[in-house]
Amino acid sequence: MVEGKYTVKEIVIQDKATLSGEIGGDIVYYQFSKASGDYGNGLVGNQITTLTNSLSTSRAGSIVYMSIEYDQTTTFYPPWITIAVDGVGVWTENLTNSVAAKKIESFSQARGTDTFVAGAVITARFLNNKKGVSFDDKTLIMGIQYDAV
Numbered sequence: 001m002v003e004g005k006y007t008v009k010e011i012v013i014q015d016k017a018t019l020s021g022e023i024g025g026d027i028v029y030y031q032f033s034k035a036s037g038d039y040g041n042g043l044v045g046n047q048i049t050t051l052t053n054s055l056s057t058s059r060a061g062s063i064v065y066m067s068i069e070y071d072q073t074t075t076f077y078p079p080w081i082t083i084a085v086d087g088v089g090v091w092t093e094n095l096t097n098s099v100a101a102k103k104i105e106s107f108s109q110a111r112g113t114d115t116f117v118a119g120a121v122i123t124a125r126f127l128n129n130k131k132g133v134s135f136d137d138k139t140l141i142m143g144i145q146y147d148a149v
Helices: none
Strands: 027-034 061-074 080-085 088-094 100-108 121-127 134-146
Touching (some): 027 061, 061 080, 061 121
Antiparallel strands (some): 027 134, 061 100, 061 134, 080 121
């Protein structure tokens, strides 16, 4: 048995090999944006997403990260963001309630907390309670970690 980490160009196995740990499990980042309007689903490129028409996953995995940059010009109640899988909100974060331009907030969670299957539709929703909060120029980066194949 050989311990440690080794980088090789070619591996030759004669009889038997035992591997442990994960092989695969890529983390992929997607961007959603919404230039104006205090609430609604994010855009992917120029495509307006819905709870049933958004990013479709290629295999099973977990949502592990989100980071948002946004402008908030008034306060009353804090805005929030929700990630939905197949139309159901699975991860919601309240944002800081303060007036500022280009605010950046990031959140992470353990793998396996919010999971999805291959073919799931994932979207981001930008929300407030419509009571005087100006929540504009939003860009959300979402990180998903695919399960190993």
